[in-house]
Amino acid sequence: MTPVSAPAAFDPGAAAARATAAILHDTLHGTERGVVVDSPPGAGKSTLVVRASRELAAAGRRLMVVAQTNAQVDDLVLRLAAKDPELRVGRLHSSEGDSYDPALRELPSVTLSAKPGDLAELPITISTAAKWAYVKDVEPWQHAIVDEAYQMRSDALLAVAGLFERALFVGDPGQLDPFSVVGAEQWAGLSYDPSASAVSTLLAHNPQLPQHRLPVSWRLPATAAPLVSRAFYPYTQFRSGTGPGERKLSYGVASDGSGPDRVLDEAAEAGWGLLELPARHTPRTDPEAVGAVARVVRRALDRGAVTCDEQSSGPVALTADRIAVGTAHRDQAAAVRAALASLGVGGVTVDTANRLQGREYDLTVVLHPLSGRPDATAFHLETGRLCVLASRHRHACVVVARAGIAELLDDHPSTEPVQLGVTVKFPDGWEANHSVLAHLAEHRVSWRP
Amino acid sequence: MPLLSTLARLEAVRAGRAQPLATVRHRHLSDNPLVLVPLTTAGEAGAPLGALVGTDRNEPRVFVIPQPRDRDLRWAFLADLAVHVLAHIEAYADDVEPAERSETDPETGKRVKVETELCVDAPQLIVPSRAGIEYVRLLGRSMRFRRTAEEDPDNPYPAPSRVPLLGRWFTHLGERARVPGSSMLVSATDLLSRHWATGQSNLEDQHLGALLAWIDPPAGRSGAEAALRAELGRDEHGQLLCPPAGPATDPAFDNRLLAPAIARYDAARAALAAGPGDDDREVRTAERAVRRLVVDQMSSTWRATWEAIDLLRALPPGERAEERWTRDRWSYTGHRDRVRAGEPPQPRRDDAVTAAQKLATRETEQVRLDAQEALDDPLVMAGRRLAGEAFAGEVTGVVMEWTESKRPSPRPLVTVSTQDRPQLADGGAAKVYRSLDGRPQSAQFVRFEEDGQVVLRLLDKMGRGRDPEPGSVPEEGDRVCWTLFEHDARGGPKLPDPERTPWTHGGPPGSGAAVHLPDAVTDEDIL
Numbered sequence A: 001m002t003p004v005s006a007p008a009a010f011d012p013g014a015a016a017a018r019a020t021a022a023i024l025h026d027t028l029h030g031t032e033r034g035v036v037v038d039s040p041p042g043a044g045k046s047t048l049v050v051r052a053s054r055e056l057a058a059a060g061r062r063l064m065v066v067a068q069t070n071a072q073v074d075d076l077v078l079r080l081a082a083k084d085p086e087l088r089v090g091r092l093h094s095s096e097g098d099s100y101d102p103a104l105r106e107l108p109s110v111t112l113s114a115k116p117g118d119l120a121e122l123p124i125t126i127s128t129a130a131k132w133a134y135v136k137d138v139e140p141w142q143h144a145i146v147d148e149a150y151q152m153r154s155d156a157l158l159a160v161a162g163l164f165e166r167a168l169f170v171g172d173p174g175q176l177d178p179f180s181v182v183g184a185e186q187w188a189g190l191s192y193d194p195s196a197s198a199v200s201t202l203l204a205h206n207p208q209l210p211q212h213r214l215p216v217s218w219r220l221p222a223t224a225a226p227l228v229s230r231a232f233y234p235y236t237q238f239r240s241g242t243g244p245g246e247r248k249l250s251y252g253v254a255s256d257g258s259g260p261d262r263v264l265d266e267a268a269e270a271g272w273g274l275l276e277l278p279a280r281h282t283p284r285t286d287p288e289a290v291g292a293v294a295r296v297v298r299r300a301l302d303r304g305a306v307t308c309d310e311q312s313s314g315p316v317a318l319t320a321d322r323i324a325v326g327t328a329h330r331d332q333a334a335a336v337r338a339a340l341a342s343l344g345v346g347g348v349t350v351d352t353a354n355r356l357q358g359r360e361y362d363l364t365v366v367l368h369p370l371s372g373r374p375d376a377t378a379f380h381l382e383t384g385r386l387c388v389l390a391s392r393h394r395h396a397c398v399v400v401a402r403a404g405i406a407e408l409l410d411d412h413p414s415t416e417p418v419q420l421g422v423t424v425k426f427p428d429g430w431e432a433n434h435s436v437l438a439h440l441a442e443h444r445v446s447w448r449p
Numbered sequence B: 001m002p003l004l005s006t007l008a009r010l011e012a013v014r015a016g017r018a019q020p021l022a023t024v025r026h027r028h029l030s031d032n033p034l035v036l037v038p039l040t041t042a043g044e045a046g047a048p049l050g051a052l053v054g055t056d057r058n059e060p061r062v063f064v065i066p067q068p069r070d071r072d073l074r075w076a077f078l079a080d081l082a083v084h085v086l087a088h089i090e091a092y093a094d095d096v097e098p099a100e101r102s103e104t105d106p107e108t109g110k111r112v113k114v115e116t117e118l119c120v121d122a123p124q125l126i127v128p129s130r131a132g133i134e135y136v137r138l139l140g141r142s143m144r145f146r147r148t149a150e151e152d153p154d155n156p157y158p159a160p161s162r163v164p165l166l167g168r169w170f171t172h173l174g175e176r177a178r179v180p181g182s183s184m185l186v187s188a189t190d191l192l193s194r195h196w197a198t199g200q201s202n203l204e205d206q207h208l209g210a211l212l213a214w215i216d217p218p219a220g221r222s223g224a225e226a227a228l229r230a231e232l233g234r235d236e237h238g239q240l241l242c243p244p245a246g247p248a249t250d251p252a253f254d255n256r257l258l259a260p261a262i263a264r265y266d267a268a269r270a271a272l273a274a275g276p277g278d279d280d281r282e283v284r285t286a287e288r289a290v291r292r293l294v295v296d297q298m299s300s301t302w303r304a305t306w307e308a309i310d311l312l313r314a315l316p317p318g319e320r321a322e323e324r325w326t327r328d329r330w331s332y333t334g335h336r337d338r339v340r341a342g343e344p345p346q347p348r349r350d351d352a353v354t355a356a357q358k359l360a361t362r363e364t365e366q367v368r369l370d371a372q373e374a375l376d377d378p379l380v381m382a383g384r385r386l387a388g389e390a391f392a393g394e395v396t397g398v399v400m401e402w403t404e405s406k407r408p409s410p411r412p413l414v415t416v417s418t419q420d421r422p423q424l425a426d427g428g429a430a431k432v433y434r435s436l437d438g439r440p441q442s443a444q445f446v447r448f449e450e451d452g453q454v455v456l457r458l459l460d461k462m463g464r465g466r467d468p469e470p471g472s473v474p475e476e477g478d479r480v481c482w483t484l485f486e487h488d489a490r491g492g493p494k495l496p497d498p499e500r501t502p503w504t505h506g507g508p509p510g511s512g513a514a515v516h517l518p519d520a521v522t523d524e525d526i527l
Helices: A012-029 A045-058 A070-083 A102-106 A154-163 A198-205 A225-232 A259-270 A287-302 A330-342 A383-389 A405-411 A429-441 B003-015 B071-090 B130-144 B163-176 B188-195 B208-215 B223-232 B251-274 B281-313 B321-340 B352-376 B378-386
Strands: A034-038 A063-067 A089-092 A110-113 A124-128 A141-146 A164-171 A211-213 A248-251 A272-277 A305-308 A323-327 A349-352 A361-367 A393-402 A444-446 B034-040 B048-054 B061-064 B096-104 B111-119 B125-127 B185-187 B390-399 B413-418 B431-436 B439-448 B454-458 B479-483
Touching (some): A012 A034, A012 A045, A045 A063, A070 A102, A141 A154, A225 A383, A259 A287, A323 A330, B034 B130, B188 B281, B251 B281, B352 B378, B352 B479
Parallel strands (some): A272 A393, A323 A361
Antiparallel strands (some): B048 B061, B439 B454
């Protein structure tokens, strides 16, 4: 375990390299059928998957890679091709037209097919779990890499696990748990509860499997890693790859003294900013809060925000494609998109927490899931939702919320029934929400639009 | 809660009576449903106190157990219940029609059509409340593992012959009730609250009396007043005017009326057993007293349940509800076949594959139900439109275009003017669907015009020729409703057979790798 109060000599590069070496050793030379890797946000999970894929292929093991969405699959194929243009990769896609990124057609090393038979001879075949589930009656693959395994449901793993002999499971335990639109309580507590995550089933049946952890987040800045680590990963803390002051966000234009400008200044300074609107119960698409979110984005662009970090030699202008807005609900995202369009802002990613998983931006603006609500339901309290929203940024995160969330939380302690045999998840959403809120309160800017 | 239901509830408060949530009936209602009103004993799981059962509202079959903790009496009750309920369930078993089912051929692995039979109708069981469904499930669990004297001659306490079979059917019905849109075992409160919004909370809607009071308040009273009276009103003896729909009873009834009556019955039985003489008049009098009390508790719920059925019958049936009922008929036929084939009762716990299969079925059915209800009912569709999941409007322009190929197919562009705000994003190329003579026609979203009009490109259902078949392309001025969701649900992939459960899920059931359960089952564990 990485010491929490590490001495000054903590070398993030070396720590990460040690963890990676151990993972690869267990994967290539271990005796167990599975290896599990927990990866906090931005800890180089994709890099690890690419590296492990190449090493397994180099060792002559026929490899299948299971990801959860088509976008994740395409991203992996592109990364593999960029890293090793010679390595032949099969992209198994759905038979329905254009489910893959057309850019893949340009890659000479990549074979695209909807039929697994066409790809059987290739060293690596990549597809989504949903597509793999339809692959039947084939020679099993020697090895598999299951990406985003904590977001994969147990029943999805059941459908594909017969296809491989051994597997490396990689994922982030802090993100959103998989869910079902129908009740699955009748199986709660069973080791193979089909609605649970693939990793919880895997470990319930195979507790002896080696478990590793990536210790360094390369994405989160030094201002964010301690909070995210403490609030969402209290027992498996991680550190940021960069130290304090190594990343800077600044603006070409001075503040005009308005709420959005002040919160942007606070976020540039501290990495976090809370723009607090007056307390009020509102519909989900609270027009004032949505407007405030759009205003913050608009001002960040208008003020000529510039970022400095370890990846570039000089300052880089913050462009719209490096900004994301995160919400809890799709209608909120739609409302923010409309508000941004009316302010003449385009190119900013606006999406729900579910769809922002695994993505990375320089600046994020988050509409707090509990803002303006009269109640705190399990959905809005879910730890993973807040964790995703609070861990997408490389520089700063601005949260927009109505006042009164702390009181709302105190009025709504978690009331989910406790099920026998279900491992209790720590921290619970209530606790995590409180710790994030307490930290945000130190960077609060009150504003009446 | 969807915005439209919230609005309906607010309107119900203001109007003082329930507001419709649907314009058609979204669940199948049998012409001859079997209504079951069970009551249970406080403090002991699965100890029925009595039940009213029947298909004729004027002549319920009455069952009462004068001493519910006496297990001999309990099993005698369950044996009676089994005879009566199974007669109804099995009455549908032999009326069949030929049907086709696709199966996987074990030799070739291909999907092939198999001739089979399908029961033309299936039984429908209606209980007063959701707790009643749970109770059916509990009774099923307590009965299905019992062994009869024929099955196990050495058993010192054999179960009456039909009891295990009723347990299996109750279990089947209980599991089926978890499938969204299924109507084989339904509760009156669920049926009513699907179709009406009251001015009270969902939890309060679980009280059948209060729910009916909102939907059909007595003249001169508001729904809120009538519901309050149904919930809390008591007579001069402190008894509820409207007894709970059960299976739990009111503690005031238990303490003041039921407990003394049962005590008198126990005393009479003890006196008879102690002798002298064999005059059981006292026992029978005491038994009748208990019976009167219990029947009195159940009969208002019995009437309320039939009242709920009347209210629902008044709604026109939803077009696609029948299709869902066909799935119930398949489920009934399937279980009939399993029973006839002599398969063992459903296991205590699902194995990994069965659990995953059930979950997949239910998710598919949920998607299907959501889509079908919206297509059947403009009020439900309005809710989806409000959520940006559908949009309706008028066609303002059609531009014919064709695919670029040797045999061009029509791909017309249709512009729709709508007040709705569908969640479509430029560049997303999302698909939308509309119902064309009951079958879905798909189109691709192209762009929003400056003035908010939606431009779509029709993709299919226009025939094989170069020119679209008449009626397959909307014309200017047509009203159209497009949905962002598909109209039918696709089932998931086939899962491995249970005996091929992979290592990640503990291997095949019963293998060494299987994990031990947290609470081991003992021989005594009959529930």
